[in-house]
Amino acid sequence: MIYADHNATSPLRPEARDAMQAVWDMGATNPSSVHTAGRAARAVLEKARAAIGGAIGSRAEDVVLTSGGTEADNLAIHGIVAALEGKCTFLVSAIEHEAIAKAAAFSGARVETAYVTPEGIIDLEDLTARLSDWDHDAKGVPVLCLMLANNETGVIQPVAEAAALVREAEGLTVCDAVQGLGKIPVNVAMLGVDYLSLSAHKIGGPQGAGALWHRAGAPLKAVQQGGGQERGLRSGTENVAAFAGFHAAIEAALRDMPKYAKLSTHRDEMERRLEEVAGVTVMGKGADRLAGTSNFALPGFAAETQVMAMDLAGVCISAGSACSSGKVKRSLVLLAMGASDALAESAIRTSFGWNSTPEDFKGVADAWLQAAKRTVLKEKA
Numbered sequence: 001m002i003y004a005d006h007n008a009t010s011p012l013r014p015e016a017r018d019a020m021q022a023v024w025d026m027g028a029t030n031p032s033s034v035h036t037a038g039r040a041a042r043a044v045l046e047k048a049r050a051a052i053g054g055a056i057g058s059r060a061e062d063v064v065l066t067s068g069g070t071e072a073d074n075l076a077i078h079g080i081v082a083a084l085e086g087k088c089t090f091l092v093s094a095i096e097h098e099a100i101a102k103a104a105a106f107s108g109a110r111v112e113t114a115y116v117t118p119e120g121i122i123d124l125e126d127l128t129a130r131l132s133d134w135d136h137d138a139k140g141v142p143v144l145c146l147m148l149a150n151n152e153t154g155v156i157q158p159v160a161e162a163a164a165l166v167r168e169a170e171g172l173t174v175c176d177a178v179q180g181l182g183k184i185p186v187n188v189a190m191l192g193v194d195y196l197s198l199s200a201h202k203i204g205g206p207q208g209a210g211a212l213w214h215r216a217g218a219p220l221k222a223v224q225q226g227g228g229q230e231r232g233l234r235s236g237t238e239n240v241a242a243f244a245g246f247h248a249a250i251e252a253a254l255r256d257m258p259k260y261a262k263l264s265t266h267r268d269e270m271e272r273r274l275e276e277v278a279g280v281t282v283m284g285k286g287a288d289r290l291a292g293t294s295n296f297a298l299p300g301f302a303a304e305t306q307v308m309a310m311d312l313a314g315v316c317i318s319a320g321s322a323c324s325s326g327k328v329k330r331s332l333v334l335l336a337m338g339a340s341d342a343l344a345e346s347a348i349r350t351s352f353g354w355n356s357t358p359e360d361f362k363g364v365a366d367a368w369l370q371a372a373k374r375t376v377l378k379e380k381a
């Protein structure tokens, strides 16, 4: 089997498995308990927090541990609204993950869409224009939501430039760095953002573990009530084993980052072969992209058909369009980039990661070319 769906979830790294097993072997691990067993669990948790903070250039105490990227995004959005008593307007980039876009829509605060260029990069001119005549009285604090790297196209965003514009307008920036962590350098000071969300399972850590970093002093209120864990910002007993796994995965991903960067050579060669087929378009190709992500389309070759054909050939990929309850919807990300319906309906995403090999890229190209020849290309011939 070739696994080319790392942006959905990455296989668990052996280091993460071992670290989690070690915690399970400790027995009872409630890090809030004051007895010896509890203190041992606390030590594991705080080491993980320090490693997560270290990976993004932050202090450990500014990291809130969560149950994943979705919860981190929701805590940021709803926590800001609670702290500002609704006096804010979210400027949500048109390519945000639903964990941000839907949370903002549901938050009750005003929401505006920040446009992207055809390459899938936030349009900084549009952002500048929006912020230049910002009416603080009517709209409250501008809160930009801009991800670091897009999960569908891999396109890396000019977060530092955008955040600087927002700062000038006395606003705040929320950055979903779930797809960037461990693949490209992430440093909260250099990005100049106020909130940054992370997830363990995109880099070979376990599912169900994530974090929200927030700048000290940035407005943020708890949105769930309970035992007051995580400095009162996220009640609920922390999953100690999962954070030990996240810790191990982060260390391994940082170590492997140069290796990950080299995947672009194989990705580019794969795309070169695909593009030999007339009509194939690689989405966001002209932009700076994650080395292991390629989203491409051949109008007329439905995404579901491609995913099924590839699956039969032993290759796991995703439809470029979002898939929910078995139905494929056209991707809002691709439509925001100006893709035609035909392009959006035929887009698929391949994503490679820590255990991908050059043969995997070749295998994906071989399988896709064969599937295309058997179906659409035959019809077109």
Ligand SMILES: Cc1ncc(COP(=O)(O)O)c(C=O)c1O
Pocket: 007, 008, 067, 068, 069, 070, 071, 073, 097, 099, 147, 150, 151, 176, 178, 179, 199, 200, 201, 208, 209, 210
């Ligand atoms: C950009 C982005 N943000 C947030 C999430 C949600 O993360 P999690 O699955 O840890 O809740 C994902 C996962 O698909 C993602 O790609």
